[in-house]
Amino acid sequence: MFNAGIGRFIGLDIQSGDVEITQGIGGPLSVYIHEIALYIPGGPVNVRAAFAENLPVSGLLGMNGFFDNFIVTFDQSSLIFEIERIHRA
Numbered sequence: 001m002f003n004a005g006i007g008r009f010i011g012l013d014i015q016s017g018d019v020e021i022t023q024g025i026g027g028p029l030s031v032y033i034h035e036i037a038l039y040i041p042g043g044p045v046n047v048r049a050a051f052a053e054n055l056p057v058s059g060l061l062g063m064n065g066f067f068d069n070f071i072v073t074f075d076q077s078s079l080i081f082e083i084e085r086i087h088r089a
Contacts, residue, residue: 003059015032018032071084
């Protein structure tokens with residue numbers, strides 16, 4: 001999920017996306033869904049991304065669509081975060 005301003009910056013017509021209602025700690029939120037590619041080391045990851053007005057952060061990465069493409073390790077004892085790409089055919 002990304003702030004709508006980011007979507008507009010990359011050239012999306014935010015409100016042309018599929019509308020969904022999500023539930024967060026602030027209550028229900030209307031979001032607009034678009035198919036985009038996130039360009040990261042190792043190549044792009046195609047995701048269905050939600051864009052919302054007034055999102056209090058720039059973006060949130062989700063378990064479905066982003067992190068399911070990676071093996072993620074959090075090592076709190078040494079404050080290390082590792083992410084390894086899973087390449088799917």
